[in-house]
Amino acid sequence: MYRIIKSVPKSLFGKGSFNQMGDILDEMRKDKDSYFVFLVDDYFKEKPLSDRIPLKGGDYIIWVNVDDEPKTSLVDKISDQIKESQSHMASAVIGIGGGSTMDYAKAVSVMLTNEGSSTLYQGLNLAKVPAVYHIGVPTLSGTGAEVSMTAVLTGPVKKLGIKGEFTPFDLIIMDPELIKDCPKNQRFFTGMDSYIHNVESMDGINRNSISDSYAIQSQNLCREVFLNANLTREEADEKMMVSSYFGGLSIGHSEVGVCHALSYGLSYVLGLHHGIANCIAFNNLEDVYGEHVREFHKMVELHEIDLPMHISKEFTKEQVEKMAVTAFGLDHMWRHAFGLEWQKHVTTERIIEWYNLM
Secondary structure (H helix, E strand, O other): OOOOOOOOOEEEEOOOHHHHHHHHHHHHOOOOOOOEEEEEEHHHOOOHHHHOOOOOOOOEEEEEOOOOOOEHHHHHHHHHHHHHHOOOOOOEEEEEEOHHHHHHHHHHHHHOOOOOOHHHHOEEOOOOOOOOOEEEEEOOOOOOOOOOOEEEEEOOOOEEEEEOOOOOOOEEEEOHHHHOOOOHHHHHHHHHHHHHHHHHHOOOOOOOHHHHHHHHHHHHHHHHHHHOOOOOHHHHHHHHHHHHHHHHHHHHHOOOOHHHHHHHHHHHHHOOOHHHHHHHHHOOOHHHHOHHHHHHHHHHHHOOOOOOOOHHHHOOHHHHHHHHHHHHOOHHHHHHHHOOOHHHOOOHHHHHHHHHHO
16 A cells, blocks of 8 residues: 655755754744743753853743653653643754654644543554644654654653654754764664664565655665764764755655664664664674675774673573564564565564574
8 A cells, every 4th residue: 555655845954954943933022922842952051052052932842851851751851841831832843862852842742732641642643633834853863753743752661653644744854963972872872873774775575666766865875974084084074964854754755674673672672772773683684784784884994883782691581582573573574574474484483593593
């Protein structure tokens, strides 16, 4: 069955483009009571970027801690806080940060107009009321969260996104200057999310000419960034931001696969961040992704990345079984990777074998 894909309708790209945000928001201030909500990674609190956020009048900032993966509980808390403190709807929600912060912004924008807990909307097209206008400003590159139809959330019983036509941002501002100070390991783990998106997008039954076109270009850019030692950091940051954008579009038209299913289990049970969970899983999937995993190993070695190894020694029997059940439940990912009869190829026992390699 063909799927309707909604992409971000407006984007602004280029060095220094963040400086235009004030003008963009001013055009949206319809009256004196208009206000904007900024959800900002608390890493930037009391840092120079915080002074550049164009606050006016009744606008306010909610500093978001992303030490843990995005939680439905925090989405509900933020949404309730905004609803209870304001007599009317925000003009827009602006998310400034990495994939987790942007997922929070997407989820909150949906929950401001839909009743109940965000746990009720973990799935496909469950929200029925259009979201508040929302803007994404990535300060990391690789997740593709800036263009995806999903706000990935960990709830009390599952890790699954709010996905649908109301979730994508209405506008994204991609300024390579905002990612220039990202630490080496974090930059790598986030960038590899894009690399893995492309591998999985092109290795499954949902691939098509559009998804392949985005994935191929995104992968070429990933290789330039992580295998070309002659690039300046400024050149690499600009290419990585475009790679993230194309990689996110690729999986929107296709799907993720084995690595992402396993990483969801790692994140849900162990609380590992998505990028590092992906890298831990992908590092041990040579039987599935072959040459791509070997190329990944070269990138790890070239950039001297501290990739956690042998973490399975610390798994309890209960943890690994819970991870396997979580991963096995992501049937759309397994179906993409192994076809409609995927259960002939994948069992919880096979998934546990993969986890025990990590």
